[in-house]
Amino acid sequence: MSSPHAGARIERAIEAAGLSQRALEKATGISQSTLSRIVSGARPAKMPEIAAIARAVGATVAELAGSGSVAARVQCAARATNGSDMQRMRETLLHYLELDAYLDDQAVPATV
Template sequence: MTASSTGARIARALASARMSQRTLAELTGISQPTLSRLIADARPAKMNELLAIATATGCTVAELTGASTVAGRVQCAARATGGANMEQMREQLLHFLELDAYLDDQGIAAVA
Protein backbone atom coordinates (compact mmCIF):
# COMPACT_ATOMS: atom_id res chain seq x y z
CA MET A 1 0.00 0.00 0.00
CA THR A 2 1.53 3.31 -1.05
CA ALA A 3 0.94 6.59 0.77
CA SER A 4 -1.17 7.87 -2.10
CA SER A 5 -3.20 4.72 -2.76
CA THR A 6 -6.96 4.54 -2.36
CA GLY A 7 -6.46 1.98 0.40
CA ALA A 8 -4.20 4.35 2.32
CA ARG A 9 -6.72 7.17 1.92
CA ILE A 10 -9.53 4.91 3.20
CA ALA A 11 -7.34 3.97 6.17
CA ARG A 12 -6.71 7.68 6.89
CA ALA A 13 -10.45 8.42 6.66
CA LEU A 14 -11.11 5.60 9.14
CA ALA A 15 -8.48 6.93 11.53
CA SER A 16 -9.76 10.50 11.22
CA ALA A 17 -13.30 9.32 11.99
CA ARG A 18 -11.92 7.26 14.91
CA MET A 19 -13.74 4.27 13.54
CA SER A 20 -12.92 0.56 13.33
CA GLN A 21 -13.33 -1.51 10.19
CA ARG A 22 -16.11 -3.40 11.97
CA THR A 23 -18.02 -0.18 12.70
CA LEU A 24 -17.53 1.02 9.13
CA ALA A 25 -18.79 -2.33 7.86
CA GLU A 26 -21.95 -1.95 9.95
CA LEU A 27 -22.54 1.61 8.73
CA THR A 28 -21.89 0.90 5.05
CA GLY A 29 -23.11 -2.65 4.56
CA ILE A 30 -19.68 -3.54 3.15
CA SER A 31 -18.29 -6.66 4.81
CA GLN A 32 -15.26 -6.24 7.06
CA PRO A 33 -13.17 -8.67 4.96
CA THR A 34 -13.99 -6.60 1.86
CA LEU A 35 -13.00 -3.40 3.67
CA SER A 36 -9.75 -5.06 4.68
CA ARG A 37 -9.04 -5.95 1.02
CA LEU A 38 -9.86 -2.38 -0.08
CA ILE A 39 -7.51 -0.91 2.52
CA ALA A 40 -4.76 -3.36 1.54
CA ASP A 41 -5.33 -2.43 -2.14
CA ALA A 42 -5.99 -6.12 -2.82
CA ARG A 43 -8.95 -5.07 -4.96
CA PRO A 44 -10.18 -1.74 -6.31
CA ALA A 45 -13.11 -0.04 -4.63
CA LYS A 46 -16.34 0.34 -6.57
CA MET A 47 -17.93 3.77 -6.75
CA ASN A 48 -20.88 2.76 -4.56
CA GLU A 49 -18.42 1.51 -1.92
CA LEU A 50 -16.43 4.75 -2.06
CA LEU A 51 -19.62 6.76 -1.70
CA ALA A 52 -20.73 4.71 1.31
CA ILE A 53 -17.29 4.98 2.95
CA ALA A 54 -17.14 8.73 2.31
CA THR A 55 -20.59 9.25 3.81
CA ALA A 56 -19.83 7.15 6.88
CA THR A 57 -16.43 8.74 7.56
CA GLY A 58 -17.41 12.33 6.79
CA CYS A 59 -15.05 12.85 3.89
CA THR A 60 -15.60 13.31 0.17
CA VAL A 61 -15.22 10.78 -2.62
CA ALA A 62 -12.55 13.06 -4.09
CA GLU A 63 -10.53 12.70 -0.91
CA LEU A 64 -10.75 8.91 -1.09
CA THR A 65 -9.89 8.70 -4.78
CA GLY A 66 -7.16 11.31 -4.76
CA ALA A 67 -9.06 13.35 -7.32
CA SER A 68 -9.04 16.42 -5.10
CA THR A 69 -9.37 19.71 -6.93
CA VAL A 70 -8.14 21.56 -3.86
CA ALA A 71 -4.91 19.81 -2.81
CA GLY A 72 -2.92 20.95 -5.84
CA ARG A 73 -3.82 24.61 -5.29
CA VAL A 74 -3.25 24.86 -1.54
CA GLN A 75 -0.09 26.28 -0.06
CA CYS A 76 0.18 26.64 3.66
CA ALA A 77 2.70 27.48 6.31
CA ALA A 78 2.24 26.72 9.97
CA ARG A 79 4.17 26.09 13.11
CA ALA A 80 3.57 22.79 14.86
CA THR A 81 3.40 23.19 18.62
CA GLY A 82 2.28 21.01 21.47
CA GLY A 83 3.24 17.82 19.67
CA ALA A 84 1.13 18.57 16.60
CA ASN A 85 2.06 16.69 13.44
CA MET A 86 2.42 18.94 10.37
CA GLU A 87 1.14 16.29 7.96
CA GLN A 88 -1.97 15.70 10.08
CA MET A 89 -2.58 19.44 10.26
CA ARG A 90 -2.27 19.71 6.47
CA GLU A 91 -4.66 16.78 5.97
CA GLN A 92 -7.25 18.39 8.23
CA LEU A 93 -6.93 21.71 6.39
CA LEU A 94 -7.33 19.96 3.03
CA HIS A 95 -10.33 18.05 4.37
CA PHE A 96 -12.13 21.27 5.32
CA LEU A 97 -11.19 23.00 2.06
CA GLU A 98 -12.37 19.97 0.06
CA LEU A 99 -15.71 20.00 1.89
CA ASP A 100 -16.02 23.74 1.26
CA ALA A 101 -15.36 23.24 -2.46
CA TYR A 102 -17.91 20.40 -2.57
CA LEU A 103 -20.58 22.55 -0.91
CA ASP A 104 -19.83 25.38 -3.35
CA ASP A 105 -20.16 22.95 -6.29
CA GLN A 106 -23.53 21.82 -4.93
CA GLY A 107 -24.73 25.42 -4.58
CA ILE A 108 -24.98 25.21 -0.80
CA ALA A 109 -24.21 28.64 0.61
CA ALA A 110 -22.21 29.19 3.77
CA VAL A 111 -24.22 30.40 6.75
CA ALA A 112 -22.69 33.28 8.67
Protein backbone atom coordinates in the same frame (compact mmCIF):
# COMPACT_ATOMS: atom_id res chain seq x y z
CA MET B 1 -11.81 3.32 -10.89
CA SER B 2 -9.91 4.09 -7.69
CA SER B 3 -6.20 4.83 -7.73
CA PRO B 4 -3.63 2.33 -6.44
CA HIS B 5 -3.22 4.38 -3.24
CA ALA B 6 -6.93 4.65 -2.44
CA GLY B 7 -6.63 1.90 0.19
CA ALA B 8 -4.11 3.92 2.19
CA ARG B 9 -6.23 7.07 1.93
CA ILE B 10 -9.30 5.12 3.02
CA GLU B 11 -7.40 3.60 5.95
CA ARG B 12 -6.26 7.07 7.11
CA ALA B 13 -9.82 8.40 6.81
CA ILE B 14 -11.21 5.48 8.83
CA GLU B 15 -8.62 6.10 11.56
CA ALA B 16 -9.23 9.86 11.53
CA ALA B 17 -12.96 9.22 11.97
CA GLY B 18 -12.19 6.95 14.93
CA LEU B 19 -13.99 3.99 13.37
CA SER B 20 -13.12 0.33 13.24
CA GLN B 21 -13.71 -1.70 10.11
CA ARG B 22 -16.60 -3.41 11.91
CA ALA B 23 -18.19 -0.04 12.71
CA LEU B 24 -17.68 1.04 9.12
CA GLU B 25 -19.29 -2.20 7.96
CA LYS B 26 -22.41 -1.29 9.95
CA ALA B 27 -22.41 2.27 8.62
CA THR B 28 -21.90 1.35 4.96
CA GLY B 29 -23.13 -2.19 4.47
CA ILE B 30 -19.73 -3.13 3.01
CA SER B 31 -18.48 -6.32 4.64
CA GLN B 32 -15.48 -6.09 6.94
CA SER B 33 -13.60 -8.59 4.79
CA THR B 34 -14.16 -6.42 1.70
CA LEU B 35 -13.07 -3.33 3.62
CA SER B 36 -9.94 -5.17 4.73
CA ARG B 37 -9.08 -6.12 1.14
CA ILE B 38 -9.68 -2.53 -0.04
CA VAL B 39 -7.50 -1.06 2.71
CA SER B 40 -4.70 -3.57 2.07
CA GLY B 41 -4.79 -2.87 -1.67
CA ALA B 42 -5.71 -6.47 -2.51
CA ARG B 43 -8.94 -5.24 -4.12
CA PRO B 44 -9.71 -1.90 -5.74
CA ALA B 45 -12.62 0.01 -4.27
CA LYS B 46 -15.61 0.55 -6.53
CA MET B 47 -16.92 4.09 -6.78
CA PRO B 48 -20.18 3.34 -4.91
CA GLU B 49 -18.10 1.85 -2.09
CA ILE B 50 -15.86 4.92 -2.01
CA ALA B 51 -18.94 7.15 -1.88
CA ALA B 52 -20.43 5.15 1.01
CA ILE B 53 -17.14 5.18 2.93
CA ALA B 54 -16.68 8.90 2.31
CA ARG B 55 -20.14 9.62 3.67
CA ALA B 56 -19.49 7.47 6.77
CA VAL B 57 -16.08 8.97 7.60
CA GLY B 58 -16.86 12.58 6.69
CA ALA B 59 -14.55 12.78 3.70
CA THR B 60 -15.16 13.58 0.06
CA VAL B 61 -15.11 11.03 -2.73
CA ALA B 62 -12.23 12.90 -4.37
CA GLU B 63 -10.16 12.75 -1.17
CA LEU B 64 -10.54 8.99 -0.94
CA ALA B 65 -10.36 8.17 -4.64
CA GLY B 66 -7.37 10.43 -5.23
CA SER B 67 -9.02 12.01 -8.23
CA GLY B 68 -7.90 15.45 -7.19
CA SER B 69 -9.79 17.76 -4.98
CA VAL B 70 -12.34 20.09 -6.47
CA ALA B 71 -11.39 22.46 -3.66
CA ALA B 72 -7.90 22.71 -5.14
CA ARG B 73 -9.34 23.61 -8.54
CA VAL B 74 -12.16 25.97 -7.61
CA GLN B 75 -12.13 29.59 -6.62
CA CYS B 76 -15.23 31.14 -5.20
CA ALA B 77 -16.33 34.40 -3.71
CA ALA B 78 -19.45 34.93 -1.68
CA ARG B 79 -21.06 37.59 0.38
CA ALA B 80 -23.54 36.91 3.12
CA THR B 81 -25.88 39.59 4.38
CA ASN B 82 -27.63 37.44 6.94
CA GLY B 83 -24.69 36.58 9.19
CA SER B 84 -24.14 33.15 7.64
CA ASP B 85 -20.91 31.32 8.39
CA MET B 86 -18.78 31.76 5.27
CA GLN B 87 -16.67 28.66 5.91
CA ARG B 88 -19.78 26.50 6.20
CA MET B 89 -21.16 28.01 3.00
CA ARG B 90 -17.88 27.19 1.21
CA GLU B 91 -17.88 23.61 2.53
CA THR B 92 -21.46 23.11 1.37
CA LEU B 93 -20.64 24.52 -2.06
CA LEU B 94 -17.60 22.22 -2.35
CA HIS B 95 -19.68 19.17 -1.43
CA TYR B 96 -22.09 19.97 -4.25
CA LEU B 97 -19.22 20.55 -6.68
CA GLU B 98 -17.63 17.23 -5.63
CA LEU B 99 -20.95 15.47 -6.25
CA ASP B 100 -21.26 17.16 -9.64
CA ALA B 101 -17.72 16.05 -10.57
CA TYR B 102 -18.47 12.50 -9.42
CA LEU B 103 -21.67 12.36 -11.49
CA ASP B 104 -19.76 13.66 -14.50
CA ASP B 105 -17.11 10.98 -13.99
CA GLN B 106 -19.84 8.34 -13.87
CA ALA B 107 -21.52 9.75 -17.01
CA VAL B 108 -24.74 10.38 -15.10
CA PRO B 109 -26.73 12.96 -17.09
CA ALA B 110 -27.77 16.20 -15.46
CA THR B 111 -31.47 16.83 -15.11
CA VAL B 112 -33.03 20.10 -16.05
